[in-house]
Amino acid sequence: MTPTPTSYRLVAATGIHKGDRPYQQDQVEILPHPRASGCLLAVVADGMGGKSGGRKAADQVIMTSRQVFDRYVPSKDEAGQNLQQLVEESHLMIKLTAIAFEEEPHSTVAAFIVNPDLSAVMVHAGDSRVYHFRGPEMVHRTIDHSFVQRLVNEGQISEEEANVHPQSNLLTGCLGTQQDPPTTIHHIHQLKVGDSLLACSDGLWHYFTPKELGAIVHTLPPREAAEMLVGKARHRARAGGDNLSLALVRVESSN
DSSP states (O other): OOOOOSSEEEEEEEEEEOTTSSSOOEEEEEEEOSSSTTOEEEEEEEEESHHHHHHHHHHHHHHHHHHHHHTOOTTTSOHHHHHHHHHHHHHHHHHHHHHHHTOOOEEOEEEEEEOTTSOEEEEEESSOEEEEEETTEEEEEOOOOBHHHHHHHTTSSOHHHHHTOTTTTOBSOOBTSSSOOOOEEEEESOOOTTEEEEEEOHHHHTTOOHHHHHHHHHHSOHHHHHHHHHHHHHHHHTTOOOOEEEEEEEEEEOO
């Protein structure tokens, strides 16, 4: 087993913008573990459904994430199971909210846990994504639960065509629907100094290639990278942009 670098630190930043929409329905949070140093949870939730329904759904994801992560003990619990609980309990809470308020709130989720030994686990449901970069190179990204992603998987359209497809916002799975959400868990054995994890909603990733994202998160400190990503997405949206949000964590040497 590779030894964990003893002299590292996690540097994190979030970014959020209403875009050109009348309401902010995205929510984002990076939570340091209350008892375990060097452990954190990052969550992005893109809410959907009516004037207030989407925001309620995204709020439920964040609130549930806090509660589930608070129960997590890195030294003995499995991070993937914790993220699975986060998805399942958020899904249930959104459905209960829908019954109480007679709305149809839904939400995506993209989340990751970084452990003190620099192992990491990511989960998502819907079309919010998590990217893993090693330096400027993309190592992995989550695969959207969406109609256009299915067309890409089947070889009917390219990634570029998917980005401009008229049904690009049609999801095949998310939180709060009648069906249980699809959950895909991805494990990273160990992050290295120079690695970055980026969780973001489609209002952000829609405007960038993985190469551009990698270059920005590698070249700039996380706070500046987050600001540049939000600024560029806003510029490229040409006054037609969705809510956008991101959570960025980078492993840096503390020497």
